[in-house]
Amino acid sequence: MSGSSSRMGRSLLLLAPLFLFLMGFFVWPLFSMMSQAVSDPAVLRLLPRTAEIMGDWDRESPPSMPMQTALMEDLKAVDDDQALGDMVRRLNSARSGFRTLMSKTTSALGDAASPPPDLVSIDKRWEKPEFWIAIADALSPLTDRNLLAAVDLGRNSAGAIEHLPADQSVNRVILVRTFWIAALVTFFCACIGFPYAIIAASLTGWKRDLMLAAVLLPLWTSLLVRTAAWFILLQEQGLINDFLRAIGLIDAPLALIFNRTGVIIAMTHVLLPFMVLPIYSVLITIPKNLMPAAASLGAPPIRAFLRVLLPLSLRGVASGGLLVFISAIGYYITPALIGGPGDQMISSIIAFYATGSANWGMAGALGMVLLVATLLLYSVYARLSSDEPGRR
Amino acid sequence: MAEFIKFDRITKFYGPLCVVENLDLSIAKGEFVSLLGPSGSGKTTLLMMLAGFEQATSGKILLDGAAINDVPTHKRDMGVVFQSYALFPHMTVGENIAFPLQMRGIDKAETAARVKQALDMVQLSTLADRRPSQLSGGQQQRVALARALVFEPRVVLMDEPLGALDKQLREQMQLDIRELHRRLGLTIVFVTHDQSEALTMSDRVAVFNKGKIEQIGTPRQVYDEPATRFVAEFIGETNLVEGVVEAIEGREATVRLPNGAQIVSAVSDGVAAGQGVYLSIRPERIDLAEARGAARNVLETEVTDSVYQGDHLRVQLQNEAYPLIAKLGRRSREFAPGTKVFAAFSAGDCRVIAP
Known part of the structure; x- marks a missing residue:
């Protein structure tokens, strides 16, 4: 018994580096990014006394005296202008007019000569429950604001979920565009990758090695280098346009770069190995004599393909398609370099929030939307492949 | 057809x-x-x-x-x-x-x-x-x-x-x-x-x-x-013995073996007198006896080994010129190594094969 438990202990020890690595560099960052998306303790930190008293408030009656006093004391105690600015911005986005109200209030509170007795005496608006509701909502350490905003939803003053106005609704368009581009890339990868894998699997010796190397070689090249190469190929004076003009097929250069066409061409090329390899690995397990058998039973080549080879290789196409699609929805560099402004995908928006505007909450929320979409797709795939016929 | x-x-x-x-x-x-x-x-x-x-x-x-x-x-x-x-x-x-x-x-x-x-x-x-x-x-x-x-x-x-x-x-x-x-x-x-x-x-x-x-x-x-020779060896087991055709009469040929023994064997067309040939003798067609019998072909040999294989007895024979294998029915008696025996078979049980 002690022998087996010490062996268990040793194997756990061997697993420890991997476990620690995963915890430190995958699970923890993922978790903290996720929690950024739903947590917002900034207001709570600034207004601890108000938070204590407002827990009993019914959200309808006019603000009581202790609430006003607590808020005044909290506001007086604030010494971090940056945090105050963040709080005002957040309150203002929930209830417009908060910015002027707050600046008026803070300057009145800062007037040491004649301290106001209560908030209502500074501004009549402090009588309205709406402003207090905004504070109450902002006090909660958890928020669904980012998650809702990620899909262009928000809460109105009554707390009900509704669509954001059109001028703020950009995420959903970009999400739909992301999925559409990913779907197109998956489709083209399947169209090119399936026949390619069939040919590679039917060859032997150096020809097969050559075909697989041709797929793998781009995979071993840096993504940036490959994208830059497409940049050179696709531009107006690039190799492709020059060639097409030289053979007289076109008169004016085709617009291949800084648009959707270029993005899809480059992404299809970059992601092709992820389609070819799973299909290939399924194809080589299919016995070689099935197609001759189908022919001998009277099936013309196309019917033999549709009835025998296609159903047997669908599992490879599905896993290849899933790999390509999931990789494609996270693409960032290629659309950024090859695409135009109308081809930016959701990753660019995440990068903008994360590095451009330091809005980690929105970046996390959009990341979460991507993650959920990926998990959903994967569960569909897992369900389909477990029902796959012809497997033991 | x-x-x-x-x-x-x-x-x-x-x-x-x-x-x-x-x-x-x-x-x-x-x-x-x-x-x-x-x-x-x-x-x-x-x-x-x-x-x-x-x-x-x-x-x-x-x-x-x-x-x-x-x-x-x-x-x-x-x-x-x-x-x-x-x-x-x-x-x-x-x-x-x-x-x-x-x-x-x-x-x-x-x-x-x-x-x-x-x-x-x-x-x-x-x-x-x-x-x-x-x-x-x-x-x-x-x-x-x-x-x-x-x-x-x-x-x-x-x-x-x-x-x-x-x-x-x-x-x-x-x-x-x-x-x-x-x-x-x-x-x-x-x-x-x-x-x-x-x-x-x-x-x-x-x-x-x-x-x-x-x-x-x-x-x-x-x-x-x-x-x-390929067919004889590929299908079933056979004894192949080299010899020279001395005479052909109808469907039968007389073949002289290297040790001087004469064998009468079935033959098909395409073999001429004086030609060096192989004789194919199926092991299960050979009978063994201690006395020279009345069969047309009799070879003097000595038992080198015999193996009981359930449905038959496999006897390895050797004389001065060539080895032979005989398969005997399960009712056969045992042959101890060193026993002098006569291997007998009819003309129809062996076959001349052109090399």
Whole structure:
């Protein structure tokens, strides 16, 4: 018994580096990014006394005296202008007019000569429950604001979920565009990758090695280098346009770069190995004599393909398609370099929030939307492949 | 004999390698012909050419008088049974058998009826909804057989179909296929490297070696009257003794062995007096006795070893010139090593083979 438990202990020890690595560099960052998306303790930190008293408030009656006093004391105690600015911005986005109200209030509170007795005496608006509701909502350490905003939803003053106005609704368009581009890339990868894998699997010796190397070689090249190469190929004076003009097929250069066409061409090329390899690995397990058998039973080549080879290789196409699609929805560099402004995908928006505007909450929320979409797709795939016929 | 299938001077090269050389072969309707030979002798290639999987480099293949060289496989109407079964793993047993009928556009009701009939024929009626992976090897082979027969093909081709089965099952399947052949009047071309399988099942056996047919004949002919040294050695076990023909009288030849002994043996055409030849003597045709008997051929030998093998006694003999092996029936007495014995056999039990 002690022998087996010490062996268990040793194997756990061997697993420890991997476990620690995963915890430190995958699970923890993922978790903290996720929690950024739903947590917002900034207001709570600034207004601890108000938070204590407002827990009993019914959200309808006019603000009581202790609430006003607590808020005044909290506001007086604030010494971090940056945090105050963040709080005002957040309150203002929930209830417009908060910015002027707050600046008026803070300057009145800062007037040491004649301290106001209560908030209502500074501004009549402090009588309205709406402003207090905004504070109450902002006090909660958890928020669904980012998650809702990620899909262009928000809460109105009554707390009900509704669509954001059109001028703020950009995420959903970009999400739909992301999925559409990913779907197109998956489709083209399947169209090119399936026949390619069939040919590679039917060859032997150096020809097969050559075909697989041709797929793998781009995979071993840096993504940036490959994208830059497409940049050179696709531009107006690039190799492709020059060639097409030289053979007289076109008169004016085709617009291949800084648009959707270029993005899809480059992404299809970059992601092709992820389609070819799973299909290939399924194809080589299919016995070689099935197609001759189908022919001998009277099936013309196309019917033999549709009835025998296609159903047997669908599992490879599905896993290849899933790999390509999931990789494609996270693409960032290629659309950024090859695409135009109308081809930016959701990753660019995440990068903008994360590095451009330091809005980690929105970046996390959009990341979460991507993650959920990926998990959903994967569960569909897992369900389909477990029902796959012809497997033991 | 009516020529249903005819190979007319077929040659097949793989690159510089000649696998079938200038081969002629005719098969009659309803006949069961085995192509027997070691691996690499060209028998499977010939079958693949008949099925349409391979193209002959030169020569013609005729089916019922019409050249089929350029007819694609799916229009040849031949049922093929593969060594590895080649069942479609994503279809049930029933769907596998229905496949050739669907390809021929046969309506659903008749397809169902014929699938059921085919399953009954191979005694698998209860397994129609299983997948091939859920069946044993023997059951899979029977499904493959049913699938190849259900569309009533003009010819059934079998490429070592029993090679993957264990001995008992293989022997049962041999008898089953033989029975089907007789009952349905099928024309079957059967490739095998197992000589006992070929002898058990065939009307005629074609013995292949190095891309050529060494001999074609009934099982009895190829066993009892081997035309070449290769056939004599490949089919069954035999004693080969060198000698020189002294005289030929009708169907019999007198051969002098190196130690001076004279043997009278059956002979076929093409052997002349004075020629150096081999004598083939089947071990089970040799009798051993301690006294010289009245048989036409008697050789003085000495027992070097004897091994009891259940159904027969295998005795190794040696004289001053050549070794011999004799297989004696189980009622035979034992022979101790060193015993002087006389090996006796009739003229019809040995055969002159031109080298």
